Amino acid sequence: MSQILHIDWTKCDGRGLCTELLPTVLGRDDWGYPLAKYARGGDRTNVEIGPRDAQAARDAVSLCPKLALSLAPQ
Amino acid sequence: MTPQRAASVFAVQVWDGAASNQLFAAGTNATFDVHEQTFGPLSLETIGADFISVLEQSGLTGRGGAAFASWRKLAATDKGRGGALLGAKPVVIANGAEGEPLSFKDKTLLTHAPHLVIDGLLIAGRAVSASLLYIYTTPAAMASVQAAVAGRRDARKIKVTEAPETFISGEASAVVNSIVNGIALPLDKRRRLSESGVKGRPTLVLNVETLAHVALIARHGVGWFRSVGSERDPGTRLISVSGHCAAQVLEVEGDASLASILGRAGVDRSDVGAILVGGYHGQWVRPLDCTLSPSGAGGQVIRPGAGVLHVLSTGDCGLEATARILSYLAGESAKQCGPCMFGLPAMARVLNEIAYGAPDPSLVGELQRLGNLVGGRGACHHPDGALRLVASALETFSDDVQAHLSGSCTRTLRRIA
Numbered sequence: 001m002s003q004i005l006h007i008d009w010t011k012c013d014g015r016g017l018c019t020e021l022l023p024t025v026l027g028r029d030d031w032g033y034p035l036a037k038y039a040r041g042g043d044r045t046n047v048e049i050g051p052r053d054a055q056a057a058r059d060a061v062s063l064c065p066k067l068a069l070s071l072a073p074q
Numbered sequence: 075m076t077p078q079r080a081a082s083v084f085a086v087q088v089w090d091g092a093a094s095n096q097l098f099a100a101g102t103n104a105t106f107d108v109h110e111q112t113f114g115p116l117s118l119e120t121i122g123a124d125f126i127s128v129l130e131q132s133g134l135t136g137r138g139g140a141a142f143a144s145w146r147k148l149a150a151t152d153k154g155r156g157g158a159l160l161g162a163k164p165v166v167i168a169n170g171a172e173g174e175p176l177s178f179k180d181k182t183l184l185t186h187a188p189h190l191v192i193d194g195l196l197i198a199g200r201a202v203s204a205s206l207l208y209i210y211t212t213p214a215a216m217a218s219v220q221a222a223v224a225g226r227r228d229a230r231k232i233k234v235t236e237a238p239e240t241f242i243s244g245e246a247s248a249v250v251n252s253i254v255n256g257i258a259l260p261l262d263k264r265r266r267l268s269e270s271g272v273k274g275r276p277t278l279v280l281n282v283e284t285l286a287h288v289a290l291i292a293r294h295g296v297g298w299f300r301s302v303g304s305e306r307d308p309g310t311r312l313i314s315v316s317g318h319c320a321a322q323v324l325e326v327e328g329d330a331s332l333a334s335i336l337g338r339a340g341v342d343r344s345d346v347g348a349i350l351v352g353g354y355h356g357q358w359v360r361p362l363d364c365t366l367s368p369s370g371a372g373g374q375v376i377r378p379g380a381g382v383l384h385v386l387s388t389g390d391c392g393l394e395a396t397a398r399i400l401s402y403l404a405g406e407s408a409k410q411c412g413p414c415m416f417g418l419p420a421m422a423r424v425l426n427e428i429a430y431g432a433p434d435p436s437l438v439g440e441l442q443r444l445g446n447l448v449g450g451r452g453a454c455h456h457p458d459g460a461l462r463l464v465a466s467a468l469e470t471f472s473d474d475v476q477a478h479l480s481g482s483c484t485r486t487l488r489r490i491a
Binding site: 006007008009010011012013014029030031032033035039042043044045070 | 260261262264410411412413414416417420444447449450451452453
């Protein structure tokens with residue numbers, strides 16, 4: 001089952017940990033902030049996470065130094 | 075008696091006493107007595123949750139910019155209350171923040187017809203069983219709102235708070251944040267405000283003009299409201315007209331043609347270079363054969379946003395105007411979200427180079443690349459609104475873009491660079 005990774009932009013500081021844990025899902029923009037590689041309907045704040053990336057996404061949520069990420073069921 | 079609904083236009087910032095006017099029918103600086111004489115008394119006790127279906131039939135949409143169906147917001151708030159424990163009664167906020175520099179219809183309404191807004195707030199409050207009511211007002215209208223609230227027994231529980239004059243202070247979550255924390259900046263939206271807003275309660279934020287229409291719908295009914303405007307855009311809306319013409323507020327029917335509104339505003343069409351519709355988050359329009367409606371096929375219909383028309387004269391350069399606006403919008407970023415904080419200034423630099431700088435054909439591609447980095451990546455829609463403005467400028471002023479990139483300008487007849 002796929003999940004949604006929500007980025008709280010008001011907390012995100014562009015540290016980049018999530019982009020290293022989820023290299024196929026997130027790139028980085030000019031300023032280092034996570035940039036969803038595939039955006040459903042242009043939404044790059046709520047990013048779809050497939051089953052294969054579920055563990056990495058959970059790690060990103062718990063390791064984000066700014067607590068800017070959360071995961072919710074689709 | 076239900077008054078006749080007029081299909082033409084009305085109020086001007088300087089009140090001209092036109093009898094056909096609706097929202098400003100009680101005249102300038104209307105007192106509660108004049109208000110009641112003009113519109114008739116309001117029987118609040120008859121209002122309950124079933125008023126939400128009245129609003130649904132009316133087809134009223136929000137007049138603050140997003141044009142969301144008003145009844146859906148009430149229904150969502152009512153539903154948000156359903157699952158909550160005892161005590162979690164909803165909060166309703168009349169949003170009178172008007173940070174958009176080209177908009178002044180809300181302060182005009184709050185100054186001259188505050189009782190219509192108060193009526194609407196009391197009605198919405200009853201419809202969703204709210205226990206807390208707020209009017210969030212721009213400083214310009216604070217005195218008239220405070221006086222109006224103080225003069226009514228039924229308005230005693232309404233709290234009046236001041237909206238700072240920043241561009242984003244009226245964004246719904248910024249309104250809630252300002253009331254709760256005194257910080258008028260948008261919040262991250264994991265949960266909808268209709269589920270959890272002020273003090274964790276279901277919270278309904280409605281534009282003040284929307285509430286004024288609610289007050290008239292409750293009095294005169296759905297048929298009356300829908301008797302002007304069109305099927306897809308019933309009722310009237312206030313428009314702030316400015317730029318190369320006299321600044322004024324007009325009340326126009328839904329789906330009104332742009333040309334007819336400009337005619338009523340006394341704008342000479344031969345002087346019009348382009349029109350900015352919807353304000354700094356809106357779009358440039360040229361030519362003028364379209365109507366203003368929140369729904370309908372693109373090309374024939376332009377979304378009115380918060381009801382702003384700004385006239386650019388034939389002698390003004392649209393690219394320079396857009397570059398100035400984008401610089402302003404970049405400065406008005408809340409600086410909470412990286413893509414907006416860094417992306418908008420970067421875009422503004424490139425657009426200013428196109429407008430004023432050396433001809434460099436790669437600039438347009440760079441502007442589009444930066445736009446792709448900014449869209450959909452923030453707590454609010456400030457970056458998306460800025461993108462909409464820039465995209466419309468590149469399209470509407472495409473001949474100017476080509477001219478600037480080859481070192482001239484079609485408007486100002488002077489060589490740049």
